Amino acid sequence: MKKRINPPMHMAALNLEPLERIPPPPKAAFLERYHHPQRPVLIENLTDAWNGKWTFDHIKALAGEQTIPLYNNKPAEGKESVYEPVMKMRFGDYIDLLKTEPTDLRIFFYTLKDHCPQLLEDFEYPDIGLKFFKRLPALFFGGGLSKVFPHYDIDLPDNLHIHFEGNKRVVLFGPDQSKNLYKVPFSIHNIDKIDLDNPDFERYPALKNVKGYEVHMKHGDALYMPSGWWHYITYLDGGFSMTLRALPRTPRRLAHMLYNVFVMRLVDNSMRKIRGQKWLDFKERWAYRRTQRAIDKLA
Numbered sequence: 001m002k003k004r005i006n007p008p009m010h011m012a013a014l015n016l017e018p019l020e021r022i023p024p025p026p027k028a029a030f031l032e033r034y035h036h037p038q039r040p041v042l043i044e045n046l047t048d049a050w051n052g053k054w055t056f057d058h059i060k061a062l063a064g065e066q067t068i069p070l071y072n073n074k075p076a077e078g079k080e081s082v083y084e085p086v087m088k089m090r091f092g093d094y095i096d097l098l099k100t101e102p103t104d105l106r107i108f109f110y111t112l113k114d115h116c117p118q119l120l121e122d123f124e125y126p127d128i129g130l131k132f133f134k135r136l137p138a139l140f141f142g143g144g145l146s147k148v149f150p151h152y153d154i155d156l157p158d159n160l161h162i163h164f165e166g167n168k169r170v171v172l173f174g175p176d177q178s179k180n181l182y183k184v185p186f187s188i189h190n191i192d193k194i195d196l197d198n199p200d201f202e203r204y205p206a207l208k209n210v211k212g213y214e215v216h217m218k219h220g221d222a223l224y225m226p227s228g229w230w231h232y233i234t235y236l237d238g239g240f241s242m243t244l245r246a247l248p249r250t251p252r253r254l255a256h257m258l259y260n261v262f263v264m265r266l267v268d269n270s271m272r273k274i275r276g277q278k279w280l281d282f283k284e285r286w287a288y289r290r291t292q293r294a295i296d297k298l299a
Contacts, residue, residue, distance in 0.1 A: 073146065
């Protein structure tokens with residue numbers, strides 16, 4: 001029997017509200033109430049017509065013999081690449097592991113078109129008004145000890161994040177909360193020493209000002225995450241999710257995306273290769289000082 005990992009009880013120390021949950025909305029209503037104002041929402045029962053096939057056993061039958069790269073909760077250090085896996089494993093063995101015991105091993109960005117195109121026949125793009133980029137339906141897997149550090153997506157898409165099998169907890173913060181989350185310059189994440197499950201308000205006082213949303217997801221739930229929204233994900237037991245991406249449409253957001261992908265990432269990767277851990281430490285000190293200065297101005 002799978003052992004379920006319960007969410008930390010002390011997470012209420014952060015200022016989090018329950019995220020709104022709705023039944024599948026008409027397209028016009030979704031666009032007006034959520035997409036245009038960029039409000040996140042959890043849509044229940046959106047995938048009921050097709051999510052019955054989305055199980056561990058089905059994926060194991062299709063792709064169980066593949067060798068897949070796995071990642072864990074440990075942040076990359078020094079000159080280590082964030083894209084370098086900690087190990088590789090036969091996909092079927094990994095699925096068996098997820099079904100039987102907690103693990104922090106994760107699969108990151110398993111693209112269906114490249115690795116298991118048969119699965120593209122087993123779902124329907126939800127008709128809610130988003131123009132999905134059909135090249136990149138991608139899967140993410142995690143075990144009962146897996147966490148995905150707080151971040152936002154570098155290409156700034158509107159995401160529809162659909163969960164299957166186990167349960168997961170997602171905490172969301174709007175782009176306006178970057179200043180309180182100690183965002184690291186030239187990065188899409190915050191200081192990795194910050195533990196949002198046990199926030200240290202003395203060391204990181206700006207966390208007291210953070211406002212966000214919390215939602216628990218089960219099989220078939222679809223989470224709309226607007227462009228630039230931070231997400232912090234905890235797998236409560238073994239499960240997996242599919243993300244559908246709608247790329248930026250406004251000129252301003254498109255320009256920001258191009259800067260992130262072709263300038264910011266290039267600078268960061270180059271400096272990391274040259275200076276290694278010194279560059280990472282410098283960025284964290286910069287993030288801390290910048291946030292502290294903002295707090296002092298409000299005092």
